[in-house]
Amino acid sequence: MALAHDVTDDTIFHLEDDHGHAESGSSTMLGFWMYLMSDCLIFAMLFAVYGVLGGNYAAGPAPKDLFDLPLVALNTSMLLLSSITYGFAMLEMAKGRVGPMQAWLVITGLFGLAFIGIELYEFAHLIHEGATPQRSGFLSSFFALVGTHGLHVTFGLVWLVVLMVQVSKHGLIAANQRRLMCLSMFWHFLDVIWIGVFTFVYLMGMLR
Amino acid sequence: MSTGHQADAKHHARLHHGVDHGSLKGYLTGFGLSVLLTAIPFWLVMSNALGNQTASAIAIMGFAVVQIVVHMVFFLHMNTRSESGWIMMALIFTLILVVITLTGSLWVMYHLNTNMMPGHDMGQMP
Numbered sequence: 662m663a664l665a666h667d668v669t670d671d672t673i674f675h676l677e678d679d680h681g682h683a684e685s686g687s688s689t690m691l692g693f694w695m696y697l698m699s700d701c702l703i704f705a706m707l708f709a710v711y712g713v714l715g716g717n718y719a720a721g722p723a724p725k726d727l728f729d730l731p732l733v734a735l736n737t738s739m740l741l742l743s744s745i746t747y748g749f750a751m752l753e754m755a756k757g758r759v760g761p762m763q764a765w766l767v768i769t770g771l772f773g774l775a776f777i778g779i780e781l782y783e784f785a786h787l788i789h790e791g792a793t794p795q796r797s798g799f800l801s802s803f804f805a806l807v808g809t810h811g812l813h814v815t816f817g818l819v820w821l822v823v824l825m826v827q828v829s830k831h832g833l834i835a836a837n838q839r840r841l842m843c844l845s846m847f848w849h850f851l852d853v854i855w856i857g858v859f860t861f862v863y864l865m866g867m868l869r
Numbered sequence: 870m871s872t873g874h875q876a877d878a879k880h881h882a883r884l885h886h887g888v889d890h891g892s893l894k895g896y897l898t899g900f901g902l903s904v905l906l907t908a909i910p911f912w913l914v915m916s917n918a919l920g921n922q923t924a925s926a927i928a929i930m931g932f933a934v935v936q937i938v939v940h941m942v943f944f945l946h947m948n949t950r951s952e953s954g955w956i957m958m959a960l961i962f963t964l965i966l967v968v969i970t971l972t973g974s975l976w977v978m979y980h981l982n983t984n985m986m987p988g989h990d991m992g993q994m995p
Contacts, residue, residue: 698963705967709974748896849944860933
């Protein structure tokens, strides 16, 4: 693979749009994008379930009684900040600077942890008030949708820590760069899903 | 190789080509737009500035769609050229499935709910 990189183009014949796939791992990017799209369909199902069941309160609490918009705004800003700091980490990676990149990854992880912490606090608060998943169709679908997103962020955090260990052990080798780019797509994708969550679940819920 | 590629290689010296890592300016633009596009819908709902639920709902949905596009362009670096357009193809295919899933479920279940309401006179059905 490294060899193909060094050989000049004059000696190699290849199709116009077939260049560099093997060494850049960019076909991995396409494959990972396919995975993200399948994940997107899972979330579409959960959004559809919430759309269908979200109005069934079973004489229980409604969104207006439960949701705390300032808290959700804080949560949203945590996720947005973690997205931009991950972007900064990728820029440092492009320059090959391991130290600053790891520092930005730590900051990203802390923002992600803050997001999960706030979400768990919110869930604990809801359950304490008796708004458990089994209370009504609205709450079942709410916990399923928001909880699935939270689980994704949690696994993203685990992945982030694993990659930081990998980078500290092996440096910015091609495989690690590819892994970091996959996690970058995953992380930004979760932020995109969260836009749907705060719009359809929280903001629309308060309007209902 | 094309001149475009050489310029690209100079830009991202240590990187393999074909993968876009964005630029500081791109990330900051995306972040600024996202903050704006998040703050306005929250403000609309919290202050009830429009004074009309339907108008507010349509407005915040509009902001969400714009922000999703902003994220795709500035954070996920999507364009019609990446991976010879396959990324865009996969996205369009997924979007079609998402639209079918969401509108289909909501439309069917809404009508099911309406027709299953107690007191509904089945004798009037054609």
